[in-house]
Amino acid sequence: MSDKQGFDTLAIHAGAAADPATGARQVPIYQTTAYAFRDADHAARLFNLQEVGYIYSRLTNPTVSALQARIAALEGGAGAVCCSSGHAAQIMALFPLMAPGRNIVASTRLYGGTVTQFSQTIRRFGWSATFVDFDDPDALRAAINEDTRAIFCESISNPGGYVTDIPAVAAIADAAGIPLIVDNTLATPWLCRPIEMGATLVVHSLTKYMTGNGTVTGGVVVDSGKFDWSASDRFPSLSAPEPAYHGLVFHQTFGALAFTFHGIAVGLRDLGMTMNPQGAHYTLMGIETLGLRMERHVANALAVARWLENDPRVEYVTYAGLESSPWNATAKRLYPRGAGALFTFAVKGGYETAVKVVGALKLFSHVANLGDARSLVIHSASTTHRQLTEAQQRAAGAAPEILRLSVGLEDVADLIADLDQALAAATA
Structure with missing residues (x-):
């Protein structure tokens, strides 16, 4: 070839x-x-x-x-x-x-x-x-x-x-x-x-x-x-x-x-x-379907990130595909097809609220993986980054109030609805 x-x-x-x-x-x-x-x-x-x-x-x-x-x-x-x-x-x-x-x-x-x-x-x-x-x-x-x-x-x-x-x-x-x-x-x-x-x-x-x-x-x-x-x-x-x-x-x-x-x-x-x-x-x-999958991953991630950014229960979103991101210009220059499908968002209310959001999600799977066809969520500070100090966690973008999303291939409206109900349950 x-x-x-x-x-x-x-x-x-x-x-x-x-x-x-x-x-x-x-x-x-x-x-x-x-x-x-x-x-x-x-x-x-x-x-x-x-x-x-x-x-x-x-x-x-x-x-x-x-x-x-x-x-x-x-x-x-x-x-x-x-x-x-x-x-x-x-x-x-x-x-x-x-x-x-x-x-x-x-x-x-x-x-x-x-x-x-x-x-x-x-x-x-x-x-x-x-x-x-x-x-x-x-x-x-x-x-x-x-x-x-x-x-x-x-x-x-x-x-x-x-x-x-x-x-x-x-x-x-x-x-x-x-x-x-x-x-x-x-x-x-x-x-x-x-x-x-x-x-x-x-x-x-x-x-x-x-x-x-x-x-x-x-x-x-x-x-x-x-x-x-x-x-x-x-x-x-x-x-x-x-x-x-x-x-x-x-x-x-x-x-x-x-x-x-x-x-x-x-x-x-x-x-x-x-x-x-x-x-x-x-x-x-x-790999045979990698191009098709990544296109859908990126489109879903951008839609979810935009919705989260406009939600008053969310402090901030780190997705580089958002115009508000400090890395957006670099992403557009070097990653023209999109900024991937993994990012974090910080919930208002800190550690306790973040953990409640994870517990309330129904469609997002709570697992220590990413890049799956399924949408995934994890609280990095208590799992993948647990072994680090809080200073190291914050430097790595895994502070206690932060949740990591790996946005999958589902219908994006269903993903947003799941996040909406989980945030409502966690902040009720």
């Missing part, structure tokens, strides 16, 4: 053709652990990375490979590596870049679990993170030092739905000679293609909009293929000899696919964060 074809064509066809053995038109679920080698020489070439093929499903699987090719095409990347979850994808993205004593600079506006992963968990590897407001370019530049190995942000942030000026951040990363990693989960490539804006790597939680039906977990790292890993000695995993492969140098050997091959041959081999083929199959089917 050509990446010059339209988005919806690629979403259906990229990475997939009729099965040569059976003629099956949908990608089969290759539910197998291992693959037979033709002979000893064939096996040796595969293990030496001298030939591309299938060895063991912790590393490669035909169903997962089809999904990787499809996502790479949609994001405009050179290659992609799928893994078990969005959190796994973040570690997979950092793994070839980091070493003890190295750091990343991350946005303050991140999913609460990511804040915890970066502020707590990665410290056990000897890595660290500095959190900065990415709307302040001077602060971002000042946070980068000689040990910084990546910049990390979300294209559209969870939970507030704020949009990031990716080209501006990418310019800072380029000037520093370090890669920019963008979590594109909330935007999806239908709304935003970070690689075209200067990102080096793109990660997704495929659990969300890409699959779209709340059935599986999955993650992916997409490699732009554009970063020169050999321009300095900062990234020895990619630019120096790899002892486990007899001194092979990934960037020298694989060029634009160096990061992708390292992610499979070292990352999946040693970390084992493998995506299962059935999960890949569900995600492939979900």
